[in-house]
Amino acid sequence: MPHSTPTNDPVIAPWYKQPWLWFLLAPLFAVFIYGTSYAYLSVVTFDGMVKGDYAKTAKHFNQDSSRLDxxxxxxxxxxxxxxxxxxxxxxxxxxxxxxxxSTLLLDVVHPTMASLDQPITLALRPDGSYYGSLNKTIDGKRYLHLTGPENSWRLSSEIHTPWPDHFSITAN
Structure with missing residues (x-):
């Protein structure tokens, strides 16, 4: 019968030095870190409301199209x-x-971030056209809303950059 001596026994490492344990725990730690960081970012970076003619009624949304009509x-x-x-x-x-x-309002609206919206006041010129300037450069998708000073009508359109030199907004 073989006799076991301390030199023949394999040395068992403590539990925290076992590679299979860390292989199982690493995804759990990663999920915890990513989850808490995403929860923090969702609370800190509030994007604001998307602009539009919507009213929440009961459990559905109604869009007011009277100005477009x-x-x-x-x-x-x-x-x-x-x-x-x-x-x-x-x-x-x-x-x-x-x-x-004498003036019209052109809202250049970002689809999701209210901080990138640009309200532009257009002034009437003697030739019958309206002039204004963009405050900052625009890239990506935008919604254009043109309204009068009394806010009784509205023209809307969607545009993507690069913008063409000339484009039309119709009541559709």
Whole structure:
């Protein structure tokens, strides 16, 4: 019968030095770290509300299209010319009856981040067109909302950069 001596017994390492244990615990630690960091970021970086004509009623959303319908009834259309280098906008509005407001408001709205929205006041020029300037450069998808000073009508469009030199917004 073989006799076992301390030199023949394998040395067993403590539990925290076992590789199979760390192989099992590493994903759990990673999930905990990523989960807490994402939870922290979701609380700290609030993106704000998405802009639109929505009202929450009971458990569904209703979109108010009365201003779009009024623009369609006026057969309204706007053509925008953009100087990409300077950010200057020139807008021509055609409608029946003719729009004679001294200013119009063009909202350049980012789909998800309210901090990237740009409200642009367009001033009427003697030639009948409206002029304004972008505050900062724009890239990516944007929604354009053109309204009058009394906010009774609205034209909306969606555009992606790079913007063309000329584009139209219609009441559809």
């Amino acid at each position: 009024k623009a369609a009834a006026m057969d309204m259309q706007a053509t925008i010319s953009l100087d990409i280098l300077t950010g200057d906008l020139r807008l021509l509005v055609t409608s029946s009856p003719t729009v004679t407001s």
